[in-house]
Amino acid sequence: MTKLLQWLLTLALLGATWATLTLNLLGLSPLPPAWYQVLWPLPTYLLVTFGCYSLGVVGYRLASFNDCEEAARELQAQIREARDDLARRGMKF
Amino acid sequence: MAASRDKYSVLLPTYNERENLPLIVWLLMRSFEQSGNDFEIIVIDDGSPDGTQEIAEQLIKIYGSDKILLRPRAKKLGLGTAYVHGMKHATGNFIIIMDADLSHHPKFIPEFIRRQKEGNFDIVSGTRYKGNGGVHGWDVKRKLISRGANFLTQILLRPGASDLTGSFRLYKKEVLQKLIEKCVSKGYVFQMEMIVRARQLGYSIGEVPISFVDRVYGESKLGGNEIVSFLKGLLTLFATT
Ligand SMILES: Nc1nc2c(ncn2[C@@H]2O[C@H](COP(=O)(O)OP(=O)(O)OP(=O)(O)O)[C@@H](O)[C@H]2O)c(=O)[nH]1
Ligand SMILES: [Mg+2]
Numbered sequence: 001m002t003k004l005l006q007w008l009l010t011l012a013l014l015g016a017t018w019a020t021l022t023l024n025l026l027g028l029s030p031l032p033p034a035w036y037q038v039l040w041p042l043p044t045y046l047l048v049t050f051g052c053y054s055l056g057v058v059g060y061r062l063a064s065f066n067d068c069e070e071a072a073r074e075l076q077a078q079i080r081e082a083r084d085d086l087a088r089r090g091m092k093f
Numbered sequence: 094m095a096a097s098r099d100k101y102s103v104l105l106p107t108y109n110e111r112e113n114l115p116l117i118v119w120l121l122m123r124s125f126e127q128s129g130n131d132f133e134i135i136v137i138d139d140g141s142p143d144g145t146q147e148i149a150e151q152l153i154k155i156y157g158s159d160k161i162l163l164r165p166r167a168k169k170l171g172l173g174t175a176y177v178h179g180m181k182h183a184t185g186n187f188i189i190i191m192d193a194d195l196s197h198h199p200k201f202i203p204e205f206i207r208r209q210k211e212g213n214f215d216i217v218s219g220t221r222y223k224g225n226g227g228v229h230g231w232d233v234k235r236k237l238i239s240r241g242a243n244f245l246t247q248i249l250l251r252p253g254a255s256d257l258t259g260s261f262r263l264y265k266k267e268v269l270q271k272l273i274e275k276c277v278s279k280g281y282v283f284q285m286e287m288i289v290r291a292r293q294l295g296y297s298i299g300e301v302p303i304s305f306v307d308r309v310y311g312e313s314k315l316g317g318n319e320i321v322s323f324l325k326g327l328l329t330l331f332a333t334t
Contacts, residue, residue: 003250004332054244061240066227071304075195079309082119089155091115093148 018043100131101206101263102185105193106175107136109143112310113194118152118161124199130206135162136193137179139169172260173283177273180266188264194308197261204301205263214299215268216291218254219261221305226256230307242323249331250289254298257285258323261303268296281319282326289334 001009022039024030031039083093103121107114118134125132136149149163164182166175176190189205191197197219205217220226222243228236246257258281264272271294276286291298 002331002333007249054248058237058240058244061222061244062233062237065231065236065240066225066304068227068229068304068306071198071227072229072306075198075306075309078120079116079195082116086115086119086155091151091155093112093115 097130099187099206100133100185101125101187101189101202102179102183102266103132103134103189103191103202104176104179104183105134105136105191106172106179107138107141107145107149107193108169109141109145109311110193111141111143111145111148113308114145114148115152117193117195117199118156120195120199121202122156122160124202128203128206130203131185133160133162133183133185135164135179135182137175138163138165139175140165140167171279173273173276173279176269180269180273183266186266188266188269189262190264190269191261194311196305196308198304198306201261201301201303202263208299208301209263212297212299215265215296216288217263217299217301218256218288219259219303220254220256220300221259221303222255223300224302226302226304228305228307238320242320242327246285246327249327250285250334252285252288253292254288255300257288259303259305260284262287272296278326278329280326281323282330285326286330286334289330293334 020026121134138145146165153161162182209217221228272287272290275290276283278286
């Protein structure tokens with residue numbers, strides 16, 4: 001199954017469950033009114049939460065992205081060392 | 094040191110890398126001499142007009158034709174097929190793929206090898222996004238795009254590896270052979286597809302944090318509308334794998 005199908009299937013299942021409960025599609029005895037106050041805006045809440053989570057994660061990872069200054073300096077030194085050594089061995093650049 | 098029968102074939106695709114090639118080869122020689130692993134370096138040059146091949150010839154004279162193999166092609170045919178071409182000539186049971194532009198430092202190769210042995214992994218992938226990994230020479234915008242793209246990829250594909258677009262990796266030879274047969278994408282997306290397909294085929298993936306230092310010499314060959322082609326590739330993989 002492709003990732004796209006997995007996503008669609010999961011969303012369809014969640015959506016159907018939500019619709020069944022909020023719209024009382026099965027015609028069962030209705031849930032206590034307090035439940036509906038939570039159920040109705042639940043998808044929106046989840047979406048906003050996920051958006052905040054994403055922003056938070058990307059922001060944190062952006063801020064904590066290593067800059068590797070030391071690696072760059074080390075490479076510069078090694079480049080000089082390599083040039084000298086290769087020139088000694090007869091390399092013409 | 095390590096007295097095993099394992100041999101590591103390093104594939105170095107080059108296009109206009111005459112400044113970088115001697116330096117990367119020198120670093121590779123030193124890294125392997127220190128670690129004591131058996132190795133060969135295969136340079137796949139696509140008819141670079143800047144004389145990369147002449148440099149390679151000189152390196153063969155210095156280090157010997159058993160260590161440095163030049164397997165050129167007549168014209169620029171792209172990275173994916175360069176790996177296929179190089180692999181045909183590889184005699185090692187492991188293949189290491191890396192860029193020749195000094196972004197990937199050979200000092201990490203002994204760590205790749207150690208990691209591979211630890212878990213008998215089919216693939217060991219370098220990662221810029223974990224542990225001590227990182228990048229040098231990127232501005233905030235490029236970092237943001239990189240992090241954002243990586244996050245999106247992780248959410249959509251759940252690939253089981255943290256760096257999908259990097260191309261510093263060690264493969265068991267037969268694994269790489271299988272994967273390359275299956276992969277159809279180009280550019281960055283090709284590296285991404287390799288990992289995604291690897292997961293599908295049930296291959297195990299180990300990771301080693303690497304520092305990625307942006308190229309000092311020469312020009313970037315990718316470019317243009319990278320973001321657009323990345324997104325297209327991501328969505329294609331999302332819908333087809
Ligand atoms: N043989 C061959 N090598 C190539 C080709 N295109 C790129 N390369 C090499 O593949 C490696 C990666 O290419 P880069 O141009 O560095 O791509 P990149 O790392 O995404 O971009 P920059 O580092 O920003 O330049 C380098 O060693 C190039 O010389 C090609 O068509 N044929
Ligand atoms: Mg590069």
